[in-house]
Amino acid sequence: ELKDFFEKNYKNLQKKLAIVAQTTYNIVVWGECLNVIPKDDPNIVIYDTICNATDARQSDAAELAKNSDIMLVVGGRHSSNTVKLFEVCSRYCKTYHIENSDELRSLKLPNATNIGITAGASTPAYIIKEVQTKMAENEILAANQNEEFDFAQAIDESFKKIHTGEKVKGIVIAVNNTEAIVDLGTKHTGYVALDDLTDDPSKKPSDIVSVGDEIDLVVIKVNDAEGTAALSKRKVDEQAGYEKIVEAQKEGTVLEGVVQSVVNKGITLTVMGVRVFIPASLTGLPRGAELDQLLKKKVEFIIIEVSEGGRKRAVGSIKAVQNAKKEEAKARFWETAEVGKTYSGKVKSLTSFGAFVDLGGIDGMVHISELSWKRIKHPSEVVNVGDTLEVYIKDLDREANRISLGFKKAEDNPWEIFKSQYQVGDVVKATIVSITSFGAFAQIVDGVDGLIHISQIADQKVENVKDVLSVGDVVDVKITDIDEESKRISISMRALLENSDEEAEEEEEAPAEDAE
Structure with a gap:
């Protein structure tokens, strides 16, 4: 009929076509109907309205019929469920539809090795029991009964109430x-909804269980009329997980979990089926920090509180784990720490007087004077938060837990570089970096300045240094003195002018001597 509809009437429709099935419709016929519906037609919408219980019951009956020589379908003649079961089973083997055990007498059952029995959802249990009993007494069944399989017991178990x-x-x-x-x-056919399999919204049922798995469940609701039961795996997991959480709290066990959500005043995650709340103050983040940065991150925590009663909830602390790790790291550090030992650490914070460096669970400070050989006004001129520095221990105060660090390297000392390259009498180019009333300071190498006294600027008296020199001027000077103890250098522009005058006089005197 459906095929005829598409051949004659479908093309004349002006609107979309919706296709639905009776909730107890024969799933085999429904599958054949789906095969004749035009594929990939956006104007056709199919609603799979067959009840899950019906679908499962018919599927189970079909599988039983495929492996049976005879099927007995028990139920009322006018029961839609039972009629559909009869139709499904009839496709695979000889099938009889009976309403009660009395009808067995009128049946001429052929010899059969396997006889299957099924029933409509509304068929009373006692009627099915009577059919089973009569069949068990039947000589044909008795002759073919598998000695290792207690058919009566299996039927009894199938009627067990839950x-x-x-x-x-x-x-x-x-x-x-x-x-x-x-x-x-x-x-009963059991159904476990996704919410009762897991509380992780990112997962599908197939991520949790597979066909053939045997799982522990808790019955949520029973519908004897429909032959269904709503079940929960999550509640079983929660109870088992709750017991482990209680044990973890007692033993102080460090647990791992992925942060699932940010809520008011904290974060939540689920571990072993139990919801754990971690207050913002125990996340290990600074006060006022955005909690979103922890979302979907794996964290370590301990359980500090477990709720009692029906709601299985727990409170955790990330901060406690972090503090414990810091204490362990401190203990390891002090066991091996000694003056002169080098470390690689990250800059955690800057102050006006220095930089604090994380040495791996314990902080040390590099004083501003130790950050550069040059004079600086603030540590940020040399380092930034997050930089990795190679430092060494200058001093240790074990009682106060204070560590002074050095950063400057001897080979980078500008004074040592200057001494290795220059000596008294050398002529160099220098850059004026500052001017005072008594002279000007000029940089010879980076970090080393020499003083040009006002008397050494020119070969005549200079009243004001600024009349002759400006900051930034590059001038030729002669090194006239090096005071290594005080690290002071005297340089002169005048000395070069005097040398030039002496050379000029020598050139003038030379011809006269030749004439003589």
Whole structure:
């Protein structure tokens, strides 16, 4: 009929076509209908309205029929569920639809090795039990019964009642995008919704369980009329996880977890199925810092409080783990620390008087005077927060837990560089860096200045240095004195002018001597 519809009527439709099925419709026929519907047509919308319980029951019955010589479908003649089951099973083997055990007498059952029994969801349990009992008494069944399989016991177990709150075991028989379907070994088909599999919204049912898995569950709700049961794996995991969390709190165990959300005044994560809240003050971040920077990050923490009663919740602390690690690092540091030992550390903070460097759990300070051979006004002229420095221990105060660090290297000492390259009598170019009333200071090498006294600027009297020199001028000077003890250098412009005059006089006197 559906095929005929598409051939004759579909092309005349002016709107979209919606296709739905009766909730208890035969899933095999429904599958055949889907095959005749035009593919990839945006104007056709299909709603899979077959009930999950119906789908599972029909699928199970079909699998049973495929492996049976005879199927008995028990239920009312006018029961939609039972009729559909009969239609499904009839496709795979000889199938009989009976309402009760009395009808077995009128059936002429052929010899069969495997006989399957199924029933509609609304079929009373006692009727199914009667059919099972009659079949067990049947000589044909008795002759072919597998001695290792107690058929009566299996049927008895299938009618076992389950109750809300009861712990049960189930075998996963199907997994889809929203739930897992499990076999409980009873007449109930079990359903575990995604929310009852996990509280991780990023995961799908197939990420949690697979077909064939045997899992522990808690019964949430039972519907005997429909033959279904709502179950939860998450509640079982939460209880087991809660017990481990309580133990972790007692033992101070360090746990790991991924931060799932930022909430009011803290962050949350789930570990072993238990929700853990970590207050902002215990995240290890500075006061006022953005908590979003921890989102989706793996963190280490300990449990400091566990709630009692129905709500299984816990409070954790990242800061406590960080503090413990710092104390361990400090202990290791002081065991091996000695003056002169070098370390590689990161600059944590800057002050007007120096830089604090993390040596791996313990901080040391590089005084501003130790950051550069040159005179600087602030540490930021040399280093920035986050820089990695090679430092060495200058001094240790174990009682006060204070560590003084050095950063300047002897080979970089400008004075040593100057001494190795220059001596008294050398003529060099120098840059005027400052002017005073008594002279001018000129830089010879980076970090080393020499003084040109006012009397050494020119070969005549200079009243004001600024009349002759300006900051930034590059001048030729002669090194006239080096005071190594005081690290002072005297340089002269006048000495070069006097040398020039002497050379000029010698040139003038030379011809007269020749004439004589």
